Amino acid sequence: xxxxxxxxxxxxxxxxxxxxxxxxxxxxxxxxxxxxxxxxxxxxxxxxxxxxxxxxxxxxxxxxxxxxxxxxxxxxxxxxxxxxxxxxxxxxxxxxxxxxxxxxxxxxxxxxxxxxxxxxxxxxxxxxxxxxxxxxxxxxxxxxxxxxxxxxxxxxxxxxxxxxxxxxxxxxxxxxxxxxxxxxxxxxxxxxxxxxxxxxxxxxxxxxxxxxxxxxxxxxxxxxxxxxxxxxxxxxxxxxxxxxxxxxxxxxxxxxxxxxxxxxxxxxxxxxxxxxxxxxxxxxxxxxxxxxxxxxxxxxxxxxxxxxxxxxxxxxxxxxxxxxxxxxxxxxxxxxxxxxxxxxxxxxxxx
Amino acid sequence: xxxxxxxxxxxxxxxxxxxxxxxxxxxxxxxxxxxxxxxxxxxxxxxxxxxxxxxxxxxxxxxxxxxxxxxxxxxxxxxxxxxxxxxxxxxxxxxxxxxxxxxxxxxxxxxxxxxxxxxxxxxxxxxxxxxxxxxxxxxxxxxxxxxxxxxxxxxxxxxxxxxxxxxxxxxxxxxxxxxxxxxxxxxxxxxxxxxxxxxxxxxxxxxxxxxxxxxxxxxxxxxxxxxxxxxxxxxxxxxxxxxxxxxxxxxxxxxxxxxxxxxxxxxxxxxxxxxxxxxxxxxx
Numbered sequence: 103x104x105x106x107x108x109x110x111x112x113x114x115x116x117x118x119x120x121x122x123x124x125x126x127x128x129x130x131x132x133x134x135x136x137x138x139x140x141x142x143x144x145x146x147x148x149x150x151x152x153x154x155x156x157x158x159x160x161x162x163x164x165x166x167x168x169x170x171x172x173x174x175x176x177x178x179x180x181x182x183x184x185x186x187x188x189x190x191x192x193x194x195x196x197x198x199x200x201x202x203x204x205x206x207x208x209x210x211x212x213x214x215x216x217x218x219x220x221x222x223x224x225x226x227x228x229x230x231x232x233x234x235x236x237x238x239x240x241x242x243x244x245x246x247x248x249x250x251x252x253x254x255x256x257x258x259x260x261x262x263x264x265x266x267x268x269x270x271x272x273x274x275x276x277x278x279x280x281x282x283x284x285x286x287x288x289x290x291x292x293x294x295x296x297x298x299x300x301x302x303x304x305x306x307x308x309x310x311x312x313x314x315x316x317x318x319x320x321x322x323x324x325x326x327x328x329x330x331x332x333x334x335x336x337x338x339x340x341x342x343x344x345x346x347x348x349x350x351x352x353x354x355x356x357x358x359x360x361x362x363x364x365x366x367x368x369x370x371x372x373x374x375x376x377x378x379x380x381x382x383x384x385x386x387x388x389x390x391x392x393x394x395x396x397x398x399x400x401x402x403x404x405x406x407x408x409x410x411x412x413x414x415x416x417x418x419x420x421x422x423x424x425x426x427x428x429x430x431x432x433x434x435x436x437x438x439x440x441x442x443x444x445x446x447x448x449x450x451x452x453x
Numbered sequence: 454x455x456x457x458x459x460x461x462x463x464x465x466x467x468x469x470x471x472x473x474x475x476x477x478x479x480x481x482x483x484x485x486x487x488x489x490x491x492x493x494x495x496x497x498x499x500x501x502x503x504x505x506x507x508x509x510x511x512x513x514x515x516x517x518x519x520x521x522x523x524x525x526x527x528x529x530x531x532x533x534x535x536x537x538x539x540x541x542x543x544x545x546x547x548x549x550x551x552x553x554x555x556x557x558x559x560x561x562x563x564x565x566x567x568x569x570x571x572x573x574x575x576x577x578x579x580x581x582x583x584x585x586x587x588x589x590x591x592x593x594x595x596x597x598x599x600x601x602x603x604x605x606x607x608x609x610x611x612x613x614x615x616x617x618x619x620x621x622x623x624x625x626x627x628x629x630x631x632x633x634x635x636x637x638x639x640x641x642x643x644x645x646x647x648x649x650x651x652x653x654x655x656x657x658x659x660x661x662x663x664x665x666x667x668x669x670x671x672x673x674x675x676x677x678x679x680x681x682x683x684x685x686x687x688x689x690x691x692x693x694x695x696x697x698x699x700x701x702x703x704x705x706x707x708x709x710x711x712x713x714x715x716x717x718x719x720x721x722x723x724x725x726x727x728x729x730x731x732x733x734x735x736x737x
Contacts, residue, residue: 174469206704209706347707351510351513360512364701367709375709381671383734385737401714
């Protein structure tokens with residue numbers, strides 16, 4: 103697709119869908135509904151919130167009712183939405199959410215919204231921030247999960263049609279052409295060359311992560327993190343794979359109608375694991391930080407075969423006391439190595 | 454008759470409560486009442502002892518409550534023993550017979566009743582732990598021939614805090630039930646043991662080879678009771694526990710009930726001690 107016709111395509115989409123994409127705002131990037139296609143920014147560093155917010159909204163009504171019980175109905179009400187310009191790390195995030203909300207009990211609210219959401223990703227050709235570690239997490243590219251995948255070729259975008267849903271987005275649009283063998287060579291060259299620009303930032307291979315965390319369950323590092331963590335919950339709010347939620351009832355002022363609402367919750371805040379009698383099953387900050395890392399790096403791997411972190415680095419960028427997964431995981435690894443009696447000096451020589 | 458959980462799975466939303474009627478409310482203690490709940494006529498709860506339901510009150514919220522009645526006595530109704538302690542349970546205690554509540558469930562894994570067949574069963578209940586245990590106790594008593602000895606150790610704060618006193622009276626008169634009671638704060642008429650639940654272990658002799666222990670009580674109780682059970686050599690796989698946790702969804706999504714890697718609402722709330730032994734968050 104020549105770049106010149108991108109806005110035509112987006113405007114066509116806008117006739118049928120809510121179209122959202124990364125736009126610049128106050129020096130940062132956010133996913134927002136596009137009012138003008140000029141706002142769409144396809145070269146950007148991670149948005150403040152991941153596009154997860156369109157699939158798992160920060161606040162969502164599950165059930166509407168009359169307080170006297172004469173009426174109660176599930177609220178499933180979906181806006182067909184196209185998300186443009188998703189980084190592949192965020193695609194991996196959605197793949198994990200899909201797995202969670204489809205496993206065991208179906209979550210019809212999620213599924214309905216997901217069905218009506220079209221994911222269009224763009225290949226990252228360069229690293230974004232110092233906090234990201236997608237190369238380590240294997241999320242610097244994505245072969246599935248998205249419906250369309252864009253690759254920037256300079257004057258045009260190469261588009262990989264991944265699903266039938268993706269095909270639908272291009273139906274009837276005649277300004278995109280089939281790629282020629284020469285285009286394919288160029289695409290492959292661009293893709294192949296990008297890897298040199300993506301550095302590994304963890305000191306160990308990711309397949310070791312679940313085992314490392316298991317061994318580090320009683321590490322002092324969790325206490326050290328607990329000492330500095332503010333329990334603000336920001337790391338989980340900006341995470342593309344966090345999905346924990348609270349459910350509360352709200353009544354209107356006339357006390358006639360009410361609704362049951364779910365909203366994002368965070369395992370980092372004090373009352374997350376507290377029961378009505380007042381007992382808190384995860385009282386200590388250290389235990390809460392540990393739970394976050396264990397869950398992302400081990401529990402989810404064990405339960406669904408996917409690592410619960412996509413390496414986007416948002417939690418690191420947003421942490422007020424600079425708790426970053428790169429530092430935490432490398433420190434755990436270093437301590438584990440030290441425990442094994444391997445001198446740090448040796449590691450540097452080997453590296 | 455449709456099973457409640459199937460009704461829920463096939464409904465438009467897994468979060469939609471099924472309306473149910475409070476048929477009767479019996480006050481058990483100052484803080485606890487028994488709610489007799491009636492489901493719509495074509496739906497049956499079909500639960501296993503140890504499972505729980507999410508009870509909702511419109512405008513207030515939802516709370517996970519263990520089922521107190523046994524499947525053997527369900528007959529279109531089920532019972533919830535509820536302590537007045539939070540928002541939802543507080544509002545429940547203001548309900549009258551005839552009022553409606555919402556029910557979702559039954560959720561979670563109950564006790565492995567089949568596995569207990571032929572065994573002596575040692576029930577250890579602390580305080581409100583009697584609420585879920587009563588479901589299993591009555592299930593066992595209604596199929597009494599399937600089990601060996603039935604030993605019940607029950608501890609409460611004071612005689613007035615004992616739940617199901619009528620049934621305790623019946624159990625104490627049965628020859629095939631060994632009931633041992635203790636309270637922390639006795640009154641002048643109290644004739645039984647005084648002290649924490651573990652003091653009752655001195656009163657019973659069990660045959661570890663053929664005993665299953667089922668323990669439910671406040672968080673602090675578990676490690677002390679487990680220590681006693683290990684002293685008398687009950688295998689870890691034959692010690693069953695039930696855990697309270699915060700639960701918002703009941704269906705393994707919301708994350709609140711996680712205990713290390715386990716979702717209490719899915720893998721539990723009933724666990725064999727062998728399954729959770731090394732997990733710090735099980736006994737936090």
